[in-house]
Amino acid sequence: xxxxxxxxxxxxxxxxxxxxxxxxxxxxxxxxxxxxxxxxxxxxxxxxxxxxxxxxxxxxxxxxxxxxxxxxxxxxxxxxxxxxxxxxxxxxxxxxxxxxxxxxxxxxxxxxxxxxxxxxxxxxxxxxxxxxxxxxxxxxxxxxxxxxxxxxxxxxxxxxxxxxxxxxxxxxxxxxxxxxxxxxxxxxxxxxxxxxxxxxxxxxxxxxxxxxxxxxxxxxxxxxxxxxxxxxxxxxxxxxxxxxxxxx
Amino acid sequence: xxxxxxxxxxxxxxxxxxxxxxxxxxxxxxxxxxxxxxxxxxxxxxxxxxxxxxxxxxxxxxxxxxxxxxxxxxxxxxxxxxxxxxxxxxxxxxxxxxxxxxxxxxxxxxxxxxxxxxxxxxxxxxxxxxxxxxxxxxxxxxxxxxxxxxxxxxxxxxxxxxxxxxxxxxxxxxxxxxxxxxxxxxxxxxxxxxxxxxxxxxxxxxxxxxxxxxxxxxxxxxxxxxxxxxxxxxxxxxxxxxxxxxxxxxxxxxxxxxxxxxxxxxxxxxxxxxxxxxxxxxxxxxxxxxxxxxxxxxxxxxxxxxxxxxxxxxxxxxxxxxxxxxxxxxxxxxxxxxxxxxxxxxxxxxxxxxxxxxxxxxxxxxx
Numbered sequence: 187x188x189x190x191x192x193x194x195x196x197x198x199x200x201x202x203x204x205x206x207x208x209x210x211x212x213x214x215x216x217x218x219x220x221x222x223x224x225x226x227x228x229x230x231x232x233x234x235x236x237x238x239x240x241x242x243x244x245x246x247x248x249x250x251x252x253x254x255x256x257x258x259x260x261x262x263x264x265x266x267x268x269x270x271x272x273x274x275x276x277x278x279x280x281x282x283x284x285x286x287x288x289x290x291x292x293x294x295x296x297x298x299x300x301x302x303x304x305x306x307x308x309x310x311x312x313x314x315x316x317x318x319x320x321x322x323x324x325x326x327x328x329x330x331x332x333x334x335x336x337x338x339x340x341x342x343x344x345x346x347x348x349x350x351x352x353x354x355x356x357x358x359x360x361x362x363x364x365x366x367x368x369x370x371x372x373x374x375x376x377x378x379x380x381x382x383x384x385x386x387x388x389x390x391x392x393x394x395x396x397x398x399x400x401x402x403x404x405x406x407x408x409x410x411x412x413x414x415x416x417x418x419x420x421x422x423x424x425x426x427x428x429x430x431x432x433x434x
Numbered sequence: 435x436x437x438x439x440x441x442x443x444x445x446x447x448x449x450x451x452x453x454x455x456x457x458x459x460x461x462x463x464x465x466x467x468x469x470x471x472x473x474x475x476x477x478x479x480x481x482x483x484x485x486x487x488x489x490x491x492x493x494x495x496x497x498x499x500x501x502x503x504x505x506x507x508x509x510x511x512x513x514x515x516x517x518x519x520x521x522x523x524x525x526x527x528x529x530x531x532x533x534x535x536x537x538x539x540x541x542x543x544x545x546x547x548x549x550x551x552x553x554x555x556x557x558x559x560x561x562x563x564x565x566x567x568x569x570x571x572x573x574x575x576x577x578x579x580x581x582x583x584x585x586x587x588x589x590x591x592x593x594x595x596x597x598x599x600x601x602x603x604x605x606x607x608x609x610x611x612x613x614x615x616x617x618x619x620x621x622x623x624x625x626x627x628x629x630x631x632x633x634x635x636x637x638x639x640x641x642x643x644x645x646x647x648x649x650x651x652x653x654x655x656x657x658x659x660x661x662x663x664x665x666x667x668x669x670x671x672x673x674x675x676x677x678x679x680x681x682x683x684x685x686x687x688x689x690x691x692x693x694x695x696x697x698x699x700x701x702x703x704x705x706x707x708x709x710x711x712x713x714x715x716x717x718x719x720x721x722x723x724x725x726x727x728x729x730x731x732x733x734x735x736x737x738x739x740x741x742x743x744x745x746x747x748x749x750x751x752x753x754x755x756x757x758x759x760x761x762x763x764x765x766x767x768x769x770x771x772x773x774x775x776x777x778x779x780x781x782x783x784x785x786x787x788x789x790x791x792x793x794x795x796x797x798x799x800x801x
Contacts, residue, residue: 237517259519273512277448283511290518290525 187248188212189234189265189342189374194243196233204229205396207243212342213389216368218404219376220425221393227376228270230393231346234374235267247342263292266340266371270347272331274319280306280330281315287334298337305333308366310359324351332360336367343367345375361386380425381418392428399432450500451532458540461492466547475552476756477711478626482552483560487567488621489544491602494574497537498594501578504529506587514583523653526579533578537571556710563630566639570618573642574598576649580666583652615681615688616641616674624689626709627745627754633680634688640680644673691746703727704751707742712755715764719755722765726772737772 189212197203204226221227232238233245236252247264250257275283281302288298288305306312309329314322319330328351335343349357364386367373375387390407392400400407411423466489475482505526508514514522545559577598581590606614614620618638623630648666655662681688692709699707701720704727708716719741727737741751753771755764 235517237515262517262519265517267517269512269515271512273510273515275511275513276507278511282448286513287516287518289528290513290516290520292519 187214187341187372189247189372190245191230191233192244192246194233194240194245196229196238196240203396205233205240208396208398209243210391210398212372212374214372215389216364216373216375216387217389217391218380218387219374219391219393220378220380221376222429224395225393226396227393228346231267231269231344231374231376234342234344235265235269236262237267237269259292263338264340265342265344266291266335266338268328268331268335268343268345268348270350272327272334274322274327274330276320278319279316280311280319280322283319283330284333284337288337291338291340293338301337301339302333305337306330308336309333309363325353325356328352329356332363339370341371343371343373345373347377348375349377349379380421381416385417392425392432394429394432400428449529449532450503451497451536454496454500455536455539458493458496458536459543461496462489462540462544463547465489465492466544466551475548476626477553477555478624478709479552479557480560480563480629481624481626482548483545483563484620484623484630486545486548486559487541487563487570488619489540490567490570490574491599491619493537493540493544494571494602495595495598497533497540497571498574498578498598499591500533500536501530501575502582502585502590502594503587504533505579505582506585506590509583510587521653523650526653530575530579533575534572537575538568541567541571555713560630562632562635566618566635566642569639569642569646571642573645576642576645580649580652611686612678612681612684614686615684616677618642620688622687624687625754626711626756627692627743628687628689629692631684631688631690634684637677637681640673640677641670644670647673692744694744694746697742697744704738705740707740707744708755709743712743715755715759718764719753719768722768723751725765726769730772741768741771 189210191205191208191210194205194208195203196205196208208230210230219227219230229238233240233252236245236258239253245252246257247261250261250264252258252261254261275286278286281299284305285295285298285302288301289295293301303312303315306315309332311326311329311333314326319327322330328348332345332348335345349360352360364373364375368386387404390400390402390404391398407424407428408417408420409424411420411427466485475485508525508529513525518525541564545564549559574594578590578594581594584590585593602617602619605617606619615634616637620630620634623634648670651662651666651669696710697707698710698713698716699705700716701723703724706716706720706723708719712719723741730737738751741753743752743754745752751771753767755767759767
């Protein structure tokens with residue numbers, strides 16, 4: 187069971203190619219996607235979420251292609267996506283918003299309503315079920331986004347900058363949640379913040395200019411720099427080293 | 435089960451249609467209570483149904499605005515960018531069915547209010563007209579849905595409110611007259627001897643359904659792309675052209691004569707036929723017609739053997755009564771109908787001296 191990019195090409199209108207014959211296969215557990223701004227991380231996430239379709243090639247999950255009309259619904263049902271910007275539905279309560287996302291992902295209304303309560307409890311928002319979603323803080327809204335991803339029990343979870351806007355305590359809670367989620371789903375997490383995720387991921391991908399310029403285990407990644415100290419410091423140093431090597 | 439009910443109630447309470455319901459009901463009440471709207475229905479259901487449907491004047495703009503607001507809310511919430519299993523159209527339907535229900539409720543209340551004033555003794559609401567009303571309402575909601583998709587709710591909502599109202603109100607004041615028959619707003623039709631013409635009903639319905647079809651095309655793609663908009667524009671333009679073709683021959687009123695088989699007849703000297711709405715007045719009318727016939731026969735004047743409310747059944751004795759006429763008014767109508775009130779075609783205007791005798795002759799016949 188894996189997410190596959192097979193010879194995928196994509197370009198935005200009147201822009202150069204973001205991906206050209208790009209291939210990738212996900213692996214179980216948590217994969218962190220690193221890369222500088224403009225590397226194509228968000229585009230890759232959107233292609234994987236079936237929010238965009240490749241100009242050529244296929245994106246598939248366990249045989250279901252995002253571009254096939256017959257398999258698209260199954261594909262989307264199995265893949266959850268946390269975008270960078272979480273849209274808050276005006277006048278909806280937190281629970282309604284999450285239930286609505288579950289309904290959009292194909293759950294029945296009553297199932298979505300029940301699942302929303304459970305999902306919000308998992309992201310520590312059980313006490314805010316009836317609060318208007320537009321009144322939540324940025325960090326709370328991001329956790330609502332995470333609840334939207336897990337409300338329909340996705341098997342492949344895509345998170346684009348999931349810890350942006352979270353305070354240190356929330357980041358710690360988020361790491362625990364990631365630990366829980368990887369028991370039932372594969373995760374692909376795009377981030378700039380290496381210090382958060384080096385502890386919990388088992389694969390690191392570095393994307394630059396639409397190509398994977400480094401792919402390896404977390405242990406190998408941390409060993410790339412001659413740094414000592416905390417895991418976060420080593421991760422940051424390794425990332426810089428690999429980017430510099432790629433640039434040269 | 436309780437959870438599900440809670441979900442439905444929670445979701446429903448946020449819909450703008452729920453908040454707009456009292457406003458729509460109040461507007462329908464004020465509109466139908468206004469002077470003349472339900473004044474001269476004569477117990478005639480097609481006329482009453484058209485007046486009830488004319489309350490779309492206040493219902494449709496509110497529904498269009500609510501639809502624009504609801505779809506705008508989905509747009510702001512990123513629903514159309516969400517890679518869901520359900521199509522954007524399903525999300526739109528979930529948000530706009532309360533709006534459609536609001537419109538149907540408004541129409542139902544309007545029809546009920548008209549029915550209480552109609553005091554109809556025959557027939558039932560005109561289903562063709564009700565169908566046309568539903569299609570027009572759907573068309574206005576569809577426009578609201580599309581504008582809510584492409585514009586900010588702050589712009590789309592007032593645009594729908596004003597645009598929808600202007601479309602219903604303005605065409606009757608411009609030429610050619612036939613334009614007014616495209617909107618579905620008609621408070622003039624009909625007397626009991628006529629009914630709304632088929633194209634008078636079809637034209638607004640065709641436009642409404644084409645607007646719905648256009649809106650479906652726009653929502654067939656997840657993102658607003660030019661091609662579906664062009665296709666939608668073609669569908670709506672085609673619908674308007676078909677509708678214009680259908681109504682082009684109409685003048686002020688899009689009416690056709692009522693079928694004579696509906697007439698209720700009685701008496702034999704002469705045979706008197708009235709529309710079923712005036713069935714209760716038939717004995718009075720028969721008596722008046724017999725009296726007039728006898729009086730004129732005594733003077734050697736032969737009257738037609740048949741008197742009728744229909745202008746198309748071949749009789750030359752055509753009278754008109756109404757459900758609220760008094761016995762003396764009916765008698766006057768019966769007797770007066772025998773007198774030519776206009777001069778012969780060969781006479782220049784105002785030179786027909788016989789015209790001066792008309793009131794005297796009518797008074798004598800009534801006596």
